[in-house]
Amino acid sequence: MTQYFNEMYEGDAVRAPYAGLESWIRSMPAELRQMKQAEAEALFRRIGITFAVYGEGGDPDRLIPFDMFPRVFAQDEWRKLDRGVKQRARALNAFLRDVYGRGEIVRAGRIPARLVYQNEAYEHAVSGFTPPRGIYSHIVGVDLVRTGPDEFFVLEDNCRTPSGVSYMLENREIMMRMFPQLFRENRIAPVDGYAELLRRTLASVAPEKCDRAPTIAILTPGHFNSAYYEHSFLADLMGVELVEAADLFVEGGFVWMRTTEGPKKLDVIYRRIDDAFLDPLCFRPDSMLGVPGLMDVYRSGGVTIASAPGAGVADDKAIYTFVPEMVRFYLDEEPILQNVPTWQCGKADDLKYVLDNLGELVVKEVHGSGGYGMLVGPKSTKDQIEAFRAKIEMDPDNYIAQPTLALSTTPTFVEEGIAPRHVDLRPYCLVGEQVSLVPGGLTRVALTEGSLVVNSSQGGGVKDTWVLAE
Amino acid sequence: MLLTVQHKTIYRYDMPMRSAVQSLRLFPSRFEGQHVLSWQVEVANGLRGASFRDGAGDKVEGWSVRGPLNEVVVTVEGQVETADLAGVLRGHREMIAPEAYLRDTAATEADHALRQIGADALAGSGGALDAAHRMAAAIAEAIAYRPGVTHAHTTAAEALALAEGVCQDHAHALIATARAQGIPARYVSGYLYASEDGTPHEAAHAWAELYLDGLGWVGFDPANRCCPDERYIRLGSGMDARDAAPIRGIALGAGQENLDVTVALAAVQQ
Numbered sequence: 030m031t032q033y034f035n036e037m038y039e040g041d042a043v044r045a046p047y048a049g050l051e052s053w054i055r056s057m058p059a060e061l062r063q064m065k066q067a068e069a070e071a072l073f074r075r076i077g078i079t080f081a082v083y084g085e086g087g088d089p090d091r092l093i094p095f096d097m098f099p100r101v102f103a104q105d106e107w108r109k110l111d112r113g114v115k116q117r118a119r120a121l122n123a124f125l126r127d128v129y130g131r132g133e134i135v136r137a138g139r140i141p142a143r144l145v146y147q148n149e150a151y152e153h154a155v156s157g158f159t160p161p162r163g164i165y166s167h168i169v170g171v172d173l174v175r176t177g178p179d180e181f182f183v184l185e186d187n188c189r190t191p192s193g194v195s196y197m198l199e200n201r202e203i204m205m206r207m208f209p210q211l212f213r214e215n216r217i218a219p220v221d222g223y224a225e226l227l228r229r230t231l232a233s234v235a236p237e238k239c240d241r242a243p244t245i246a247i248l249t250p251g252h253f254n255s256a257y258y259e260h261s262f263l264a265d266l267m268g269v270e271l272v273e274a275a276d277l278f279v280e281g282g283f284v285w286m287r288t289t290e291g292p293k294k295l296d297v298i299y300r301r302i303d304d305a306f307l308d309p310l311c312f313r314p315d316s317m318l319g320v321p322g323l324m325d326v327y328r329s330g331g332v333t334i335a336s337a338p339g340a341g342v343a344d345d346k347a348i349y350t351f352v353p354e355m356v357r358f359y360l361d362e363e364p365i366l367q368n369v370p371t372w373q374c375g376k377a378d379d380l381k382y383v384l385d386n387l388g389e390l391v392v393k394e395v396h397g398s399g400g401y402g403m404l405v406g407p408k409s410t411k412d413q414i415e416a417f418r419a420k421i422e423m424d425p426d427n428y429i430a431q432p433t434l435a436l437s438t439t440p441t442f443v444e445e446g447i448a449p450r451h452v453d454l455r456p457y458c459l460v461g462e463q464v465s466l467v468p469g470g471l472t473r474v475a476l477t478e479g480s481l482v483v484n485s486s487q488g489g490g491v492k493d494t495w496v497l498a499e
Numbered sequence: 500m501l502l503t504v505q506h507k508t509i510y511r512y513d514m515p516m517r518s519a520v521q522s523l524r525l526f527p528s529r530f531e532g533q534h535v536l537s538w539q540v541e542v543a544n545g546l547r548g549a550s551f552r553d554g555a556g557d558k559v560e561g562w563s564v565r566g567p568l569n570e571v572v573v574t575v576e577g578q579v580e581t582a583d584l585a586g587v588l589r590g591h592r593e594m595i596a597p598e599a600y601l602r603d604t605a606a607t608e609a610d611h612a613l614r615q616i617g618a619d620a621l622a623g624s625g626g627a628l629d630a631a632h633r634m635a636a637a638i639a640e641a642i643a644y645r646p647g648v649t650h651a652h653t654t655a656a657e658a659l660a661l662a663e664g665v666c667q668d669h670a671h672a673l674i675a676t677a678r679a680q681g682i683p684a685r686y687v688s689g690y691l692y693a694s695e696d697g698t699p700h701e702a703a704h705a706w707a708e709l710y711l712d713g714l715g716w717v718g719f720d721p722a723n724r725c726c727p728d729e730r731y732i733r734l735g736s737g738m739d740a741r742d743a744a745p746i747r748g749i750a751l752g753a754g755q756e757n758l759d760v761t762v763a764l765a766a767v768q769q
Contacts, residue, residue, distance in 0.1 A: 129554075132596050146599040153738065157554030157594030279520055280563045282549035310522045310747045321520040321749045322548065325561035329549030 094490035113365035118169040123359035125165035152339030165337040175437040188344040195259035218468035224266035230461030243296035279322030375426040468496035500729040501767040506575040515567035516752030524735035526558040530591035538577035556593035557735035586718040586726025600683035609679035610656040617680040635719040669721040683710035702762040
């Protein structure tokens with residue numbers, strides 16, 4: 030029987046960060062709790078925050094379940110995460126700057142050339158180009174799990190366009206509305222500065238050719254996209270335009286936005302679309318999507334694209350193994366946050382180990398995301414394991430495996446009352462003139478008893494995440 | 500050799516289009532084998548846009564044309580002094596790591612037959628340069644020059660199976676063969692001055708470059724069974740024909756496009 034670290038209880042004793050929540054639970058009988066839960070759902074519905082789940086059919090406007098029980102970090106716990114996440118974000122950006130430049134880390138033999146240069150996410154089109162301030166990934170989402178009081182592991186990095194930050198902000202907003210006394214009784218660090226920090230981060234990477242206050246816009250694929258709510262929410266909070274590709278055009282070496290007062294020059298694009306759909310002239314000649322000529326303007330320093338095209342080569346699951354090495358190589362520091370031990374199925378020895386131990390491992394597709402195409406050995410049937418074995422044997426390069434981690438739990442409101450459920454954490458690190466991290470993040474919770482999969486596409490929920498001020 | 504180039508590309512549309520945007524790689528490469536005396540690129544009624552040199556060392560220039568428009572006309576005129584470097588791209592500045600040219604594209608994926616050609620060439624060869632020459636010769640042998648059989652999207656493997664094709668197919672097949680043997684390879688577009696000997700190839704030409712240790716990038720033209728010499732003008736490179744295209748463009752609107760290209764190269768008597 031695996032022992033899971035419970036973030037609130039040590040035996041019967043309440044751990045210090047959660048002390049302020051004990052009386053709150055006691056004062057909440059079942060009826061009140063149900064009423065509050067209904068109230069929370071109504072609030073989420075009213076603001077319209079929903080999440081379409083790909084490939085599952087059903088209601089595209091389904092709400093991600095919100096659990097009212099907050100997840101809490103003490104200040105000293107957070108300080109370590111803060112330093113660790115920022116360190117990682119700096120190393121990942123240094124790596125991107127390097128592999129699109131001289132490739133020192135490859136020349137030094139610290140990362141195999143094949144993994145970098147033959148990576149599908151490596152963009153020739155931006156090789157030799159250094160974006161403003163040398164920053165490629167301006168918003169780095171680092172997925173963390175906890176296995177003990179002082180044990181945190183990085184599951185994966187998201188250097189392209191990590192989503193979910195709107196939940197961090199809305200969860201807090203709703204908790205404050207429903208339980209104002211909690212925020213009077215506890216000193217909780219605010220997260221609502223995120224939008225202004227994001228705006229400042231984007232403004233700080235305006236291209237050299239921009240000689241005035243930069244004009245910023247968020248580029249969205251449109252309202253059919255599952256994260257459209259977040260795109261419009263962030264545009265709103267930052268006070269910038271929300272645009273689709275058809276609203277933009279290229280002329281005279283710049284990108285222009287069509288407005289009712291005529292074309293307006295655009296300096297920074299926070300894009301929430303994939304590289305492949307940025308510019309048909311560069312990436313997909315068969316596609317009419319995107320802004321033709323955008324990449325030429327980008328490459329000549331007429332506009333900044335955040336995150337930079339090609340940033341994906343840093344968050345590939347095969348590259349992930351080398352992030353601690355990046356920290357040592359570029360920063361000359363020891364990594365503060367540990368990686369999960371990872372087996373590359375493309376290596377013969379690793380493959381053998383993985384196939385021999387499928388029942389105990391978590392196996393993921395190298396380019397997969399959202400909890401799709403993965404096997405959680407201990408939670409799978411014999412048939413599921415055998416079916417997955419065949420898939421790995423067909424294309425070993427496409428899979429990595431990790432031990433099944435004993436994810437920490439936090440108390441969660443469930444049908445029967447309060448019960449421990451497994452959680453993870455995604456903080457959002459902003460990288461511009463400064464590297465900043467709002468104290469908090471998105472806590473995802475596996476609502477099914479015993480489940481270790483927290484992805485919202487797999488029935489996970491979300492929680493407000495508190496960092497206690499000193 | 501002093502070569503003059505006149506190259507005109509006309510895109511005609513059967514109904515007015517709203518606008519057009521182009522990204523042009525129509526500038527001679529800078530290396531010891533080429534010295535540009537004059538060079539002009541112009542898009543009729545167009546607005547010149549951004550310009551930069553990319554990681555492969557190619558100059559790229561953006562253009563846009565406001566609509567309504569019925570045609571887009573791109574003209575290139577210039578004079579280049581060339582020298583024979585036996586295909587070696589000496590003195591060319593670029594940033595992309597050679598290893599990046601080992602990745603397959605849809606057009607350059609090697610099948611069993613292409614792998615076999617590469618393995619045969621490598622077996623018993625006296626070093627990388629010799630092997631590269633053998634590969635180029637084998638491709639020239641396996642694919643006969645014949646226009647009209649293949650099209651823009653024909654892959655290397657398909658061309659080999661057909662045993663016929665044009666310079667694009669020769670280049671793709673050589674690239675696929677080399678990459679499958681771990682030799683970085685890329686597609687090069689440019690011009691070829693066809694002398695009086697009646698060589699049937701068009702003046703807008705394409706060939707392959709292979710990265711060989713000790714020599715760097717070396718050009719091979721299986722279509723003409725030689726390495727690029729003073730008759731060649733190099734424009735730009737890419738992973739395959741699509742990636743190296745001298746003109747990438749898009750016109751917005753419902754019209755059908757019709758393409759008309761004329762290229763004339765002449766050698767100036769000195």
